[in-house]
Structure formats: structure tokens, C-alpha cells
Amino acid sequence: MTRVEIMPGPCGFLTTVTAEKTGVKVRGHVEVEVRVKTDCAAVNKMMEALGDKFDSQKVCLVHPGEGPFNEFAKTNFPVHVACPVIGGITKCVEGESGLGLKKDAYIRFIDEEDFVREAVERIEAMEAILDRAKDLLSDPEKNAEEIKAYGEKIDELEKYYTGKDWKEDFALDEKGMLPADLKRGVLSEDGIYDMLEEYSSFSSK
Numbered sequence: 001m002t003r004v005e006i007m008p009g010p011c012g013f014l015t016t017v018t019a020e021k022t023g024v025k026v027r028g029h030v031e032v033e034v035r036v037k038t039d040c041a042a043v044n045k046m047m048e049a050l051g052d053k054f055d056s057q058k059v060c061l062v063h064p065g066e067g068p069f070n071e072f073a074k075t076n077f078p079v080h081v082a083c084p085v086i087g088g089i090t091k092c093v094e095g096e097s098g099l100g101l102k103k104d105a106y107i108r109f110i111d112e113e114d115f116v117r118e119a120v121e122r123i124e125a126m127e128a129i130l131d132r133a134k135d136l137l138s139d140p141e142k143n144a145e146e147i148k149a150y151g152e153k154i155d156e157l158e159k160y161y162t163g164k165d166w167k168e169d170f171a172l173d174e175k176g177m178l179p180a181d182l183k184r185g186v187l188s189e190d191g192i193y194d195m196l197e198e199y200s201s202f203s204s205k
Contacts, residue, residue, distance in 0.1 A: 002096035006088035013040040017089050019096035026055040030097040034089065043085055046072050056097035059090055116177055119169050122160070123178070126186045129157045130195060137198045147202060154199055161192045 006015040015038035024031040032054055036047050050068055059067050065074075069086045077083070084107065094100035110118075133154050136143040160166055166186075172178050173187050185191040 002092055002102065004088055004092045004095075006085055008040075008084055011040070013038050013043075013085075015040065015043065015085050015088065017092040019092045021096060022053060029055045029057040032056050032059075032093050032096055034093060036089065038085070040085065042073075042077050045076065049076075054093065056093055056099060060094045060097065060099045112177075116172065119172050120178065120182060122165060123169055123182065123184055123186060126157055126160050127183050129153045130186050130192060133157065133195050133199065137195065137202065140198075140202045144202075147199070151203075154196075157186075157192060158196055161186070161196070 001020045003018045018035045019032050022031045022033050033052050034054055069089055073086060095102040136147045170187050
């Protein structure tokens with residue numbers, strides 16, 4: 001048995017879904033019994049119309065917008081495509097039938113203040129790596145063993161520099177959303193690049 005809880009948001013219609021294999025095979029596919037508890041009239045109407053037993057592959061292994069729940073919702077649900085209930089029902093069936101892992105999925109709105117704070121913490125962490133790497137590379141012969149040991153941290157910095165986080169942090173800086181006193185050498189045009197060039201030269205020897 002697999003059970004999930006879905007909180008759609010402003011409507012407040014907490015929905016609990018239970019899925020359980022029936023032991024029956026439908027054209028070789030696992031059949032699952034689905035029970036839904038909710039105060040949402042549209043979802044209750046859907047379950048009454050569709051019944052409670054489903055071919056798991058016809059629910060899960062279809063394109064977005066397809067499958068019995070989505071087909072019903074197209075013509076019977078209110079105009080609210082963002083409702084996560086159908087996705088939650090599908091995840092429950094997927095987990096019970098073995099077509100996917102039972103891992104939590106969520107949507108979280110991030111306040112601008114939290115978003116900026118996360119960026120600041122990330123920049124400070126990357127700045128510390130950059131400073132340490134530059135310090136070590138200032139005397140590569142003396143610090144050769146330490147540089148090698150610090151390689152994973154430098155790789156982490158390179159991943160940051162070439163990924164989306166650096167672009168997002170740079171954009172925040174351009175918009176003036178970062179604290180004025182924040183040390184931000186990692187966001188300069190050449191700060192990380194020059195250090196990586198030095199590290200590459202060291203590693204190739």
C-alpha cells in the first residue's frame with residue numbers, strides 16, 4: 001500500500017490518496033486500486049466517474065496531459081491547470097506499482113529575502129574557496145601537495161562558475177540586490193577564470 005498527502009494551496013482541500021495493488025494483471029500490467037479522500041467536489045466527481053481500479057501503465061507511462069485523470073479533467077475540472085492533485089494521484093500509483101521511486105515531490109515559493117540570503121551564503125562559500133586557492137597557487141612549488149588536496153574544492157568552484165547558480169548570482173548583483181559590503185570577487189569577469197587557468201597549468205605539469 002502507498003499513501004500520499006497533497007496540499008494544493010489556497011483552496012485548502014487537503015487530499016489523501018491511497019493506492020494498492022489488486023493482484024490482478026491487466027494486459028500484463030499491474031492493476032492498482034485508488035482511493036481518494038478530499039473535500040474537492042471536482043476530484044470527488046472524477047473518482048465517482050472513473051471508478052477505483054486502474055491500469056498503472058495507462059496512468060503513469062503516458063505523455064503529459066494524457067491518461068484517465070487528465071482526460072477527465074480536460075472537460076470537467078474548473079479552469080485551473082496548476083492544480084497538483086492529479087500529479088499527486090499519479091505519483092501515488094507510480095510508487096505503488098513500482099514504475100517510479102517513492103520520493104517526495106514539492107513546490108515551494110521562495111521569498112525574495114530568502115532567495116537573496118541563499119545567494120549571499122553561496123557567494124561567501126565560493127569566495128572562501130577562491131581566496132584559499134589563489135593563496136595556494138601563489139607559490140605552487142611550495143604548496144604542491146596542499147593544492148592537490150584542495151582539488152575537490154576547486155572543482156566545486158568551477159562547477160559553480162560554469163553552472164546556473166553563478167549566472168543567477170551575477171544577475172542579482174547587476175540588479176543591485178546584493179549587500180553593498182559583500183565581497184564578490186567570484187562574480188568578477190576574470191576572478192575565477194584566472195585562478196582556474198593557473199590551476200590547469202599546475203595540474204598539467
